[in-house]
Amino acid sequence: MRRQYLVTYDICDPKRLRRVFKTMKGFGEHVQFSVFQCDLPAMDLIALRQALTEIINHAEDQVLIFDLGPTESNPIKHVEALGRKAEMTERQTQVM
Numbered sequence: 001m002r003r004q005y006l007v008t009y010d011i012c013d014p015k016r017l018r019r020v021f022k023t024m025k026g027f028g029e030h031v032q033f034s035v036f037q038c039d040l041p042a043m044d045l046i047a048l049r050q051a052l053t054e055i056i057n058h059a060e061d062q063v064l065i066f067d068l069g070p071t072e073s074n075p076i077k078h079v080e081a082l083g084r085k086a087e088m089t090e091r092q093t094q095v096m
Helices: 014-025 042-055
Strands: 003-010 029-032 035-040 062-070
Touching: 003 014, 003 042, 014 029, 014 042, 035 042, 042 062
Parallel strands: none
Antiparallel strands: 003 035, 003 062, 029 035
């Protein structure tokens, strides 16, 4: 079962920040500075956690993963933006 996650991060070192950003691009949609929306099955969430765990400095950096619930029953239907318009793209499932 796929679930929606909102992942935010605060990384102190520019080199680690770039690595986290590149890693996150492989798992979700870049929504805003240091914020990604991810539609993931359980195995991909495990892979995401492992990849980020290996990059960040656990004493200085922070990653927050918000579980928004099942993708099928709770898709994000509306995003309210104040200021510049939020552009959301629908992510296509990759067939391997």
